[in-house]
Amino acid sequence: MTAPTLAPSAYPPDLAELIPQARDLAAELGEIPSQNRLKKTLKVGTPKARAVLAALTAPPAGEPTTNPVDTEPDTPPTPVDPVPDTETTPTPEPLPEAMPDVASPQLAPVTDPEPPATPTDPAALPADAVPEDVKARRPVVWPVLILCLPAFVAIWAGWVEMGRLTGFGKVALLPGIADSVVLDTAITLPIGVETYAAYALWAWLSGRAPQQARRFAKCSAIASLAVGALGQIAYHLMAAAGWSTAPWLITAVVACIPVAVLGMGAALAHLMHSGRN
Known part of the structure; x- marks a missing residue:
């Protein structure tokens, strides 16, 4: 009572x-x-x-x-x-x-009754009363980063070579102004596709994004990972067959990837910003 x-x-x-x-x-x-x-x-x-x-x-x-x-x-x-x-x-x-x-x-x-014993369960104590040595430790993340490093190297190399097979190469960024500034556009494929997929996964699984943004991030992350997997499959098949250029259908799809990444990134950023207002 x-x-x-x-x-x-x-x-x-x-x-x-x-x-x-x-x-x-x-x-x-x-x-x-x-x-x-x-x-x-x-x-x-x-x-x-x-x-x-x-x-x-x-x-x-x-x-x-x-x-x-x-x-x-x-x-x-x-x-x-x-x-x-x-x-x-x-x-x-x-x-x-x-x-x-x-x-x-x-x-x-x-x-006077004896004072009740202090509970030893950290969950039963207020947050400020839990000793530092009893608080739950944060999960360790750095082993996952080490495991992801080889996959990142393989994905990066596959997309760069796919870009060269589909017409991506070195271009002068400032023609007529600084012709010596040259960039290999093949690196835009791994940076765009895989970076967006990783960020969309975070927006989907972290729980910090609004509900509408999480739904869009879920669909676009799955689509980006699927495109990335298909791109790696296509490159390795062409490399094993000794092709020096990709078929026109693969070239057309790969050429549209930077545009699609730009559109999905802008849409996700807009949804995350509008959901916080």
Whole structure:
């Protein structure tokens, strides 16, 4: 059974308000709660919790007490037996402030329970309370990069040679301005196709892209990987057959790859940007 938890207030609660709540808590628990339990449930400090606990353990108003005190603080107590003038009547010690009498069953006081053991499961602790040595380690990625390196070299070489078989070659980037600046356009095939496929896979599987962008990234990533696989198959078949030029159909498809990559990249970037607005 869970004890009721009070909402925090901007003003400190009164003892007259705390005692009925403490008695309800005692009736619900079947025993007088400890001082720590009162502090936690009633959201009060140690002095008020001690005063509320004293009110819970005090006997009812109808029972005789060993040290009666008049409820009128200004009226001195009336002596029961006359005493000689030579003796002085002892002044009774002041008792705690009288608490409102609220009828409740008399329960035996209990000692403070031992604090609950701290859970050892890191998932049961808040994020800031989990020790550094218990926190889950991030997955290691560098072995995957080593495994991908040979595949990257083979794919790069296959696309470059495919580009040469289909008419991609060295061109002057700035004709008439800087004729010495020459670029082999065959490298545009591996950079365009495989780089876009890797980025589209990240947008699809990372979960950080919007839903519409993830759907487009999924389809375009699968298409890019399929085109890349077919391109590698076509190159190795032509190389094994000793062809120096590719058939016109393969040349036409390969020539359209940079345009397709440009369109898919621009569309994916637009979908990812529009989904965040």
